Amino acid sequence: MREIWHTLTDKRQLMMRERGGEKVYWKVGISPLALWGGIVGLIVVIFFTLLILMAHTSILDIFPKYRTESEKLNERLTESIMRLDLMERNMNDILLYNEAVATIMGGSTPTLHSTVLTDTIRYDKSRILPTRADSLLRDALESISGEYSLSNTKPLQSESAMFSAPMKGSITRNFDAPESSYDIAILSLDGSDSVMAVENGTVLAVEEQADGTLSVMIQHAEGYISVYKNLGETLVRKGQTLQSGAVIGRITTAEGEGIEARGILTFELWRNGTAIDPELYILF
Numbered sequence: 001m002r003e004i005w006h007t008l009t010d011k012r013q014l015m016m017r018e019r020g021g022e023k024v025y026w027k028v029g030i031s032p033l034a035l036w037g038g039i040v041g042l043i044v045v046i047f048f049t050l051l052i053l054m055a056h057t058s059i060l061d062i063f064p065k066y067r068t069e070s071e072k073l074n075e076r077l078t079e080s081i082m083r084l085d086l087m088e089r090n091m092n093d094i095l096l097y098n099e100a101v102a103t104i105m106g107g108s109t110p111t112l113h114s115t116v117l118t119d120t121i122r123y124d125k126s127r128i129l130p131t132r133a134d135s136l137l138r139d140a141l142e143s144i145s146g147e148y149s150l151s152n153t154k155p156l157q158s159e160s161a162m163f164s165a166p167m168k169g170s171i172t173r174n175f176d177a178p179e180s181s182y183d184i185a186i187l188s189l190d191g192s193d194s195v196m197a198v199e200n201g202t203v204l205a206v207e208e209q210a211d212g213t214l215s216v217m218i219q220h221a222e223g224y225i226s227v228y229k230n231l232g233e234t235l236v237r238k239g240q241t242l243q244s245g246a247v248i249g250r251i252t253t254a255e256g257e258g259i260e261a262r263g264i265l266t267f268e269l270w271r272n273g274t275a276i277d278p279e280l281y282i283l284f
Helices: 002-009 032-054 063-103 131-142
Strands: 010-017 024-030 169-173 182-186 192-197 203-207 214-219 224-234 247-251 264-271 275-278
Touching: 002 032, 024 032, 203 224, 214 247
Parallel strands: none
Antiparallel strands: 010 024, 169 182, 182 264, 192 247, 203 214, 214 224, 224 247, 224 264, 264 275
16 A cells, blocks of 8 residues: 555656757656646636536537527527517507596597607698689688588587487577576477486486475586476486486476466586586487
């Protein structure tokens, strides 16, 4: 055992000298144990260096197999990022849609968010000369009489059929009449004394007037309130939910026959605290 140890620890000389001559360039004394220990240490250093490089760098991309796996990973990562971006845009579209719906339900006009780029080209309108057809159309519109005269146009009543009529009858007093108090008067037809709700809503109040008649106030969507007066009988209560056309009561009628015996309904329509003309919203 001692001989083996001496064999391993005894130093040997490694030298470099001139071929065929006696000149020595360098020499070093080293034992076999030290030589093998240096080789093993160098291998360990190289091994750990490679581990560090593989963990913190892309050195593995130089190998074809590992390069393919890296490319697949990058493709999956890019695809995931694109999906997330698409989901984010879809979510923003949904939020904008819900905001527009909420704005419409609140009675306002939503703001359109256009994604179309604004055209940067501006045209000089002074260079666009009117044609003979344009001149003839302008003359027809500006004339006092004629098929296309602006004086013959009537205001649009786009909301004329927004509500149903509160009663079958004819209007005897308009909204803008001097004796009107923000209301209209409706004369019932023969044998018709039922009063109906003009739209879905909730009964705000059922009150008795100074003359002994009854009145009903109904809250509708978008800030509308309808008021029915001169009722002799009511069939609803405060807080009750009604459907359009539901009978809410009957008007007061006089004894006898003829037009004098017919009842008259006094009807008001309000929106956001302002009285409005019912004839613009109801087709009588």
